[in-house]
Amino acid sequence: MAIFEHMGVFAMTPGMGVMWLISVTLMYLAIHRKYEPLLLLPIGFGILLANLPLTNLMDPGEGLIWRFYHYGIEWEIIPPVIFLGLGALTDFGPLLSQPRLIFLGAAAQAGVYITFFVATSVGFTLEEAATIGIIGGADGPTTIFLAAKLAPHLLGACAVAAYSYMALVPIIQPPIMRLLTTENERKIKMKKGRKISAREKQIFPVVASVVIILLVPASAPLIAMFMLGNLFRESKVVERLTDTAQNSLMNIVTIFLSISIGATMSAENFLRKEVIFIFSLGLVAFMIGTATGVILAKFMNLFTSDKINPLVGGAGVSAVPMAARVVQKMGMEADKNNHLLMFAMGPNIAGVIGTVIAAGIFLTLLG
Amino acid sequence: MAQEVLAALAGNVWKVSVEVGDTVEEDDELFVVEALKMEIPVYSPCDGSVSEIRVKKGDKVEEDDVMAVID
Numbered sequence: 001m002a003i004f005e006h007m008g009v010f011a012m013t014p015g016m017g018v019m020w021l022i023s024v025t026l027m028y029l030a031i032h033r034k035y036e037p038l039l040l041l042p043i044g045f046g047i048l049l050a051n052l053p054l055t056n057l058m059d060p061g062e063g064l065i066w067r068f069y070h071y072g073i074e075w076e077i078i079p080p081v082i083f084l085g086l087g088a089l090t091d092f093g094p095l096l097s098q099p100r101l102i103f104l105g106a107a108a109q110a111g112v113y114i115t116f117f118v119a120t121s122v123g124f125t126l127e128e129a130a131t132i133g134i135i136g137g138a139d140g141p142t143t144i145f146l147a148a149k150l151a152p153h154l155l156g157a158c159a160v161a162a163y164s165y166m167a168l169v170p171i172i173q174p175p176i177m178r179l180l181t182t183e184n185e186r187k188i189k190m191k192k193g194r195k196i197s198a199r200e201k202q203i204f205p206v207v208a209s210v211v212i213i214l215l216v217p218a219s220a221p222l223i224a225m226f227m228l229g230n231l232f233r234e235s236k237v238v239e240r241l242t243d244t245a246q247n248s249l250m251n252i253v254t255i256f257l258s259i260s261i262g263a264t265m266s267a268e269n270f271l272r273k274e275v276i277f278i279f280s281l282g283l284v285a286f287m288i289g290t291a292t293g294v295i296l297a298k299f300m301n302l303f304t305s306d307k308i309n310p311l312v313g314g315a316g317v318s319a320v321p322m323a324a325r326v327v328q329k330m331g332m333e334a335d336k337n338n339h340l341l342m343f344a345m346g347p348n349i350a351g352v353i354g355t356v357i358a359a360g361i362f363l364t365l366l367g
Numbered sequence: 368m369a370q371e372v373l374a375a376l377a378g379n380v381w382k383v384s385v386e387v388g389d390t391v392e393e394d395d396e397l398f399v400v401e402a403l404k405m406e407i408p409v410y411s412p413c414d415g416s417v418s419e420i421r422v423k424k425g426d427k428v429e430e431d432d433v434m435a436v437i438d
Contacts, residue, residue, distance in 0.1 A: 192430070
């Protein structure tokens with residue numbers, strides 16, 4: 001009765017059963033709660049596949065999804081391609097019209113570094129700690145990019161943590177921001193910055209590429225693709241390329257990215273006590289990032305008459321544009337004519353770049 | 368005295384909640400603008416009647432565009 005030995009059902013383990021539950025939970029959250037469905041739905045399905053025994057889907061050298069993972073993620077192709085699309089979707093206008101708000105995007109990276117030190121002190125290796133810290137940047141592709149290079153065994157958990165916290169931004173951030181600000185501060189209406197010309201927007205991605213890549217060469221794959229996408233957008237002469245980068249190309253690679261991430265989460269990889277630490281430390285990183293952004297905004301207000309609404313600091317974690325939406329919503333709750341959305345987009349975009357730079361620094365020091 | 372209603376931020380007009388001739392009070396909702404998938408209401412700056420509406424549903428507005436005039 002050799003056929004029974006080849007049936008998966010007899011090779012099931014209890015851990016696989018637990019992973020099935022996680023898989024179904026993520027698919028449920030994606031479909032019914034609309035938590036990042038574009039990512040969590042295929043990730044959820046990938047988890048299920050990875051925990052069906054005897055499939056060889058993830059076998060090195062031959063499995064179908066292993067190939068997606070190997071050529072897409074290990075070869076560092078997909079995260080930079082996603083960054084091309086993100087660049088094509090990004091308007092640097094809000095950031096350029098209020099350059100001082102860049103500091104808020106930088107401040108939020110404190111969450112990444114503080115968590116890095118905490119994670120090393122509870123016994124993670126430096127490489128693992130960097131990968132966990134970067135979750136605090138709340139930037140999916142950057143987390144995946146760094147994890148694939150430094151700690152591939154943590155990739156699945158870190159990616160799911162990053163995407164879950166992005167989906168939970170509207171729940172995690174407001175209490176912290178409310179705690180650190182007064183009603184009057186939340187009512188602050190900000191003065192509009194100057195208008196940014198089309199020419200400035202075209203020059204920016206070129207200059208920013210040169211400056212950032214000269215300073216942190218290890219950030220080049222992500223920064224280069226991001227700025228190229230942005231140059232497509234702002235040049236206004238390659239609308240077909242802009243459109244492809246923003247939509248079809250991004251959608252295609254998202255499919256292969258997310259199913260591969262899901263498939264890295266086999267029971268033996270995922271059901272370890274470290275994963276609980278990853279989720280809790282990732283959350284701490286994210287909360288610290290939110291807080292440091294708000295606190296720096298308040299600090300900057302000590303030195304300027306042109307007041308910053310400190311809520312805007314909360315958008316310094318990447319999570320574009322969810323964090324900026326939270327700021328808009330809280331600003332309107334304080335005063336219904338207070339529109340902070342575009343001000344918040346500045347630190348929000350700066351946060352993305354800041355997280356990439358933080359990842360580049362980790363790669364330089366640890367890679 | 369006529370008062371212009373300006374778009375607070377760039378986006379698409381999602382909903383026009385009033386018609387020309389309507390009487391409005393300060394803080395009544397006049398429009399809903401959609402920006403970054405958020406629906407953001409635009410409120411009347413004063414009491415009066417709507418004498419002019421310069422946008423329609425689906426229009427793109429830039430920051431500080433005049434959306435309506437209240438008399």
